[in-house]
Every structure is written in C-alpha cells, then in structure tokens.
Amino acid sequence: MSKTKYILGLxxxxxxxxxxxxxxxxxxxxxxxxxxxxxxHGIERKLGIKDSRLGxxxxxxxxxxxxxxxxxxxxxxxxxxxxxxxxxxxxxxxxFIPITFEWTVLFTAFGMTLTxxxxxxxxxxxxxxxxxxxxxxxxFVIAIDAKGSTPHEDITKILKDAGAVEVKHNxxxxxxxx
Amino acid sequence: MAxxxxxxxREPLITGDNITYAQITNDVLRPVENMPGxxxxxGFTLASLGATLWVFSVxxxxxxxIGEWGLNKTIGWSWDITGFVWWVGIGHAGTLISAILLLFRxxxxxxxxxxxxxxxxxxxxxxxTYVVSHMGRPWLAYWPLPLPNQFGSIWVNFNSPxxxxxxxxxxxxxxxxxxxxxxxxxxxATIRDRATGIRQKIYSVLSFGWTGSVKTWQRxxxxxxxxxxxxxxxxxxxxxxxxMDFATSLEPGWHTTIFPPYFVAGAxxxxxxxxxxxxxxxxxxxxxxxxxxxxxxxxxxxxxxxTGSIVGVAYMTEFFIAYYSGGEYEQYTxxxxxxxxQWWAGCMMYGCNVLMTQLMWxxxxxxxxxxxxxxxxxxxxxxxxxxxxxxxxxxxxDFLPSSWSVFHxxxxxxxxxxxxxxxxxxxxxxxxxxLPSIAMAEVKLILKSSSEQAKKxxxxxxxxxxxxxxxYKESLVKFDSVEIANYQKA
Numbered sequence: 001m002s003k004t005k006y007i008l009g010l011x012x013x014x015x016x017x018x019x020x021x022x023x024x025x026x027x028x029x030x031x032x033x034x035x036x037x038x039x040x041h042g043i044e045r046k047l048g049i050k051d052s053r054l055g056x057x058x059x060x061x062x063x064x065x066x067x068x069x070x071x072x073x074x075x076x077x078x079x080x081x082x083x084x085x086x087x088x089x090x091x092x093x094x095x096f097i098p099i100t101f102e103w104t105v106l107f108t109a110f111g112m113t114l115t116x117x118x119x120x121x122x123x124x125x126x127x128x129x130x131x132x133x134x135x136x137x138x139x140f141v142i143a144i145d146a147k148g149s150t151p152h153e154d155i156t157k158i159l160k161d162a163g164a165v166e167v168k169h170n171x172x173x174x175x176x177x178x
Numbered sequence: 179m180a181x182x183x184x185x186x187x188r189e190p191l192i193t194g195d196n197i198t199y200a201q202i203t204n205d206v207l208r209p210v211e212n213m214p215g216x217x218x219x220x221g222f223t224l225a226s227l228g229a230t231l232w233v234f235s236v237x238x239x240x241x242x243x244i245g246e247w248g249l250n251k252t253i254g255w256s257w258d259i260t261g262f263v264w265w266v267g268i269g270h271a272g273t274l275i276s277a278i279l280l281l282f283r284x285x286x287x288x289x290x291x292x293x294x295x296x297x298x299x300x301x302x303x304x305x306x307t308y309v310v311s312h313m314g315r316p317w318l319a320y321w322p323l324p325l326p327n328q329f330g331s332i333w334v335n336f337n338s339p340x341x342x343x344x345x346x347x348x349x350x351x352x353x354x355x356x357x358x359x360x361x362x363x364x365x366x367a368t369i370r371d372r373a374t375g376i377r378q379k380i381y382s383v384l385s386f387g388w389t390g391s392v393k394t395w396q397r398x399x400x401x402x403x404x405x406x407x408x409x410x411x412x413x414x415x416x417x418x419x420x421x422m423d424f425a426t427s428l429e430p431g432w433h434t435t436i437f438p439p440y441f442v443a444g445a446x447x448x449x450x451x452x453x454x455x456x457x458x459x460x461x462x463x464x465x466x467x468x469x470x471x472x473x474x475x476x477x478x479x480x481x482x483x484x485t486g487s488i489v490g491v492a493y494m495t496e497f498f499i500a501y502y503s504g505g506e507y508e509q510y511t512x513x514x515x516x517x518x519x520q521w522w523a524g525c526m527m528y529g530c531n532v533l534m535t536q537l538m539w540x541x542x543x544x545x546x547x548x549x550x551x552x553x554x555x556x557x558x559x560x561x562x563x564x565x566x567x568x569x570x571x572x573x574x575x576d577f578l579p580s581s582w583s584v585f586h587x588x589x590x591x592x593x594x595x596x597x598x599x600x601x602x603x604x605x606x607x608x609x610x611x612x613l614p615s616i617a618m619a620e621v622k623l624i625l626k627s628s629s630e631q632a633k634k635x636x637x638x639x640x641x642x643x644x645x646x647x648x649x650y651k652e653s654l655v656k657f658d659s660v661e662i663a664n665y666q667k668a
Contacts, residue, residue: 012199014626037199037368038619039395047392052400062408069345072324076333085337098342098419102349105408109353113360116401117386120394122363126387133371136364136390138199 009159020162035135058112065107192629194468228600235593252583265305271449272298277409288620431572440492447485451557486535530560
C-alpha cells in the first residue's frame with residue numbers, strides 16, 4: 001500500500017490545465033480540487049460546481065439595510081419626536097432617500113462579504129490549507145485524491161500527457177502545517 | 179477559458195518579452211520583499227515630517243479650538259471644508275476605477291486599480307480628519323449619529339444634508355475598504371506562500387487562509403462583481419451628497435441645481451489626476467513600466483480631459499444661469515470671483531481646471547510623461563482653488579456690506595493642509611512597501627490575451643488582415659516600454 005495521499009498535477013499554463021481536467025474526466029478520475037493563482041473561467045462548470053448564491057444573500061442584506069434605516073428615520077422623526085420645520089410634513093420621504101440608499105449599499109457590502117468569508121471559511125488567522133505553495137504564484141494545480149481506483153501511474157501519465165510540468169505524489173494533504 | 183485571442187488592433191496592456199506568471203509576481207513583489215531604495219526613504223522622510231506637522235497642528239486645533247484658524251463672523255467655512263471636499267474628491271478615482279471600469283469591462287483597470295483604491299482610502303481618511311477637526315469639539319463627534327440621547331431624546335435631523343453626508347462618507351469609506359481588502363486576499367496569499375518566518379506568520383493572518391481553490395475564486399468573483407455594482411451608484415452618490423451640503427443652502431454661489439453632477443465630474447477629475455501623480459512616479463521607481471504602460475497613462479489622460487471638459491461646461495452654465503437669473507446677488511457673486519479681492523483664486527480655478535486640461539487634446543501632451551505629471555498636479559491645484567472659490571469667495575460678500583470680509587489663513591490652517599498631504603503620502607508609501615501595488619491575480623488574468631507577447635504570437639501565426647497589423651504596429655510607437663525595432667524587421 002502506497003503512502004501517497006494526494007497526487008498533484010502542476011501546470012504552467014491554464015489552457016493545458018483545462019485540457020488536463022478534460023483528460024482526467026474522460027478517464028473517470030475524480031478531481032479533488034483545483035488551485036489557481038487567478039480565477040479561471042469555465043472551470044467551475046467542468047467540475048460541476050453550482051452557481052454561487054451570494055447574489056441572493058446580497059439582495060436580502062440590501063433590503064434589510066434599506067428597511068432598517070427607513071424605519072429608524074420614521075420612528076425618530078415621525079413617531080417619537082416630530083419637529084415642526086416650517087410647517088412641513090414630518091414624514092418627508094424624499095429626504096429619507098439618501099440615507100436609505102446608503103444603508104442599502106452598506107448592508108449589502110458587509111453582509112455579502114461576511115457571508116462569503118463565512119461560507120468559504122476565511123477569517124484572520126486561519127491556517128492556510130495549502131497543497132502546493134506555488135499555486136498562489138505561477139502554478140495551476142489539479143489535486144487528485146490518491147484513494148481512487150485508478151492506478152497512480154496512470155494518473156501521472158494522464159497529467160504528463162496533458163502538459164503537466166511536474167507531478168507530485170504527496171504523503172500529506174497540506175504542506176502549510178510544516 | 180483562461181485565454182481567448184483578442185483582436186490584433188487592441189493595444190497590449192502588458193508589454194515586454196518573456197513575461198511569465200512568475201515574472202509578474204517577482205516584478206510586483208520586488209518592493210515588498212526587498213529593502214526599499216533611496217528614493218523611497220527620501221520620500222518617506224519628507225512625508226512623515228509632513229505627517230508630524232499634521233499631528234502637531236491638529237492637536238493644536240483640538241487644544242486651543244478652531245479660533246486658531248482664520249475664520250471670522252462672516253466666513254465660518256474655509257480651508258477646513260475646502261480641504262475636506264478636496265480630499266473626498268481625490269478619493270473618488272479608486273472606486274471609480276475598480277467599480278465602474280469593471281462593469282464596463284475595461285481590462286486596463288487591472289493594473290492600476292489596487293493602488294488607486296488604496297489611494298482612495300487614504301484620501302478619505304484625510305478628508306474625515308477635517309470633518310472631525312472642524313467640529314471644534316471633537317469629543318462630541320458622535321452627535322451626528324442617530325443615537326438615543328439625553329437631550330429630551332431629540333434625534334438627528336435626517337432632513338439635513340450634513341447628516342446625509344455622515345452616512346455617505348462613512349458608507350463610502352467602509353465599503354471601499356471592504357472592496358479593497360477582499361481584492362487583496364489572493365495577493366496577500368501569494369506573499370505568504372513565498373515568505374518565511376515572522377513575515378509568513380503576519381501575511382498568513384492577513385490573508386485569511388486563502389488557498390485559491392475553485393469555489394473560493396468563483397465566489398470571490400461574484401462578490402467582486404456585486405460590490406462593483408453597488409459601488410458604482412455609491413461613488414456617484416457621495417459627491418452628490420457632498421455638493422448638497424452647499425446646494426441646499428440659501429447662499430448665492432452655492433444654491434445651484436447643477437452642483438451634484440458638477441461636483442461628481444470634478445471629483446473624478448481630481449481623483450484621476452492624483453492617480454496619475456502617484457503612478458507616473460511609482461511605475462518609474464518600482465520599475466513597473468511593463469504593467470502601467472503608455473496606454474494606461476493615455477487612457478487616464480483622456481478621462482482627465484473628459485471630466486475636465488464637463489467641469490468646464492458646468493462653469494459656463496453657472497455663469498450663464500447667474501446672468502440669466504437676473505438676481506443681482508447671484509450675479510455679483512460670480513463677478514466677485516474675478517473682480518473681488520481674491521480674483522487670483524478665481525483665475526487659478528478657471529485657468530488650471532479648464533485651460534490647462536484642454537492641452538490634453540494633443541497626443542504629444544497626453545503621451546509625454548513629464549508633462550502629464552505636471553498637468554496632473556496643476557489639476558489638483560486647480561481643484562483646490564475651485565473649492566476655495568466656491569466656499570470662501572461666496573461667503574466673503576455677505577448680504578450686509580458691513581459684514582464683508584476676506585479670509586486670511588493662519589499658520590494652523592496652512593499646517594493642517596500641508597500636514598494632511600504629508601499624512602496621505604506617508605500612508606501611500608507604507609502601502610507600496612508592505613502590500614502589492616498592482617493586483618497580481620488580475621494582471622495574470624489578462625496575460626494570455628492582452629499582452630504584447632500574446633499579440634506577437636498572433637502576428638507570428640500569420641493570416642491576419644495586413645491593414646490591422648499595420649494599425650497595431652503604429653499604435654505601438656507611443657509605448658515607451660516597447661522595443662519598436664523588433665517590429666520593423668518583421
């Protein structure tokens with residue numbers, strides 16, 4: 001039994017990496033994850049990742065923000081302590097638009113970004129679970145769980161055929177704990 | 179796909195041969211991973227001396243009160259609000275570049291957005307300090323917030339543009355900060371994975387454990403797109419609301435309905451000028467000529483020309499409306515800008531903002547680095563005088579001639595202003611030293627489609643329209659980072 005836990009294919013070129021994903025999938029090798037130094041479009045469709053639902057979260061947070069400040073303005077200036085300003089109506093809706101807009105934007109931005117951090121497990125001080133240190137620099141890394149049924153030599157060959165500059169058989173999942 | 183072939187007639191956004199992904203990282207991180215050079219130390223020393231002056235003069239103001247400024251009974255707003263509006267205006271370019279240009283798919287924004295956003299944040303910090311200083315009693319700075327209180331529970335007045343302004347500026351600052359920092363995460367992870375020891379630990383905390391997995395990137399892009407979408411109206415709203423501080427008053431020279439678009443155009447104008455001032459130096463000192471190319475410089479100059487011309491049209495409209503209104507106070511206010519005691523301030527405003535920027539119609543001016551740099555500073559001098567003229571010259575002639583007055587700044591006024599420039603540059607120089615000044619991930623994104631070498635490959639591949647090839651080669655002449663000789667023999 002080999003000690004290899006993960007097989008990493010390191011590519012120099014994003015198009016070759018996309019080709020690698022195609023070849024692996026054609027040979028029914030399941031892909032664990034892909035790490036890239038920049039966003040690669042189309043990769044999520046190949047890996048069958050569903051569309052992000054952050055947009056819905058953003059919309060809900062925006063509605064919450066606008067409602068919150070509008071209600072606050074109503075409570076403060078109309079209900080709790082209406083002021084007579086030149087006999088004009090206390091419930092001056094047009095005047096409340098700027099603050100309503102600002103808090104809609106404020107809540108959308110913070111709510112959505114915090115949801116993103118929460119869902120993706122990003123927070124200050126989190127130990128980076130990095131599988132290859134160059135994946136944030138200049139390598140496009142396909143990670144394959146070595147427990148699969150495909151022989152390791154075959155996986156290596158597929159990756160090499162697709163143009164991988166290096167194939168690593170790692171005994172540990174993450175390098176960043178060392 | 180990671181790459182698609184882009185039409186040959188588009189100018190390259192990354193120049194130079196043999197630019198690889200690793201090369202981009204090395205080039206951008208050079209100032210972060212090495213000790214800074216002499217130019218940085220000289221700049222930093224001067225800037226921090228300025229920042230020290232700022233600390234001193236603001237402390238002086240807090241201790242002795244705003245009576246130390248040159249304000250008088252007639253003129254209650256002068257250099258303080260001028261400085262505030264000036265800095266907020268400068269703080270408009272960053273979010274404009276990162277948000278509006280993202281929505282318009284302007285790929286050239288990728289190499290200038292990071293430092294422009296950083297600059298935005300520092301400019302808004304400078305602006306915010308003016309707001310706190312001019313309150314006179316800064317420990318009561320929480321009064322504009324809608325908090326329960328003991329004054330019979332009288333709330334803040336949401337009908338007031340000054341309260342809107344509190345909301346607008348604080349939202350703008352915090353949303354810009356979130357946008358900027360989220361965009362920084364992948365680049366911080368790059369630094370982390372190359373660093374060792376204590377630096378690695380620090381950048382590890384800062385990078386939030388970013389790994390660059392597929393899902394992270396997918397969500398990251400959604401977040402950036404939506405942030406851009408909401409920041410676009412936000413950036414336009416901020417200076418609109420700042421202008422309403424004036425426009426909703428009953429002061430001739432202030433109560434103009436044209437103010438919101440006029441102020442927004444002016445803000446973008448001064449913001450781009452400040453980006454130009456900083457980046458023309460940074461690209462040289464940090465050796466980033468291949469990423470911030472002549473194309474970028476010219477594109478920014480075109481935006482300066484456009485917004486400067488919008489500001490020019492707004493000036494003419496103001497004069498026409500003052501004449502057409504038939505109101506003698508309104509007419510006198512505008513006449514006073516030229517024949518009043520501070521006519522030279524009016525000349526600076528109109529001369530720097532309108533006349534000087536019209537030089538940008540000439541290609542030779544737009545593509546000349548030293549001239550562009552000088553013009554970018556001229557623009558910001560002009561924009562400072564614009565706010566000074568609007569705020570102070572409108573106030574100096576009261577409705578009662580016995581109250582007529584002129585503003586004379588004291589040394590505290592001047593020190594706060596000069597000091598805020600020092601504070602701004604201190605923060606910017608520290609930023610350049612510890613954070614990547616170019617969004618590496620975003621520049622890598624366009625390497626395979628929009629770089630000079632990608633275009634070269636297209637050329638070598640042949641079967642292109644010869645007319646388009648000729649057009650492309652001619653467009654390369656303006657670049658100071660392209661070896662033209664390589665193209666002549668081909």
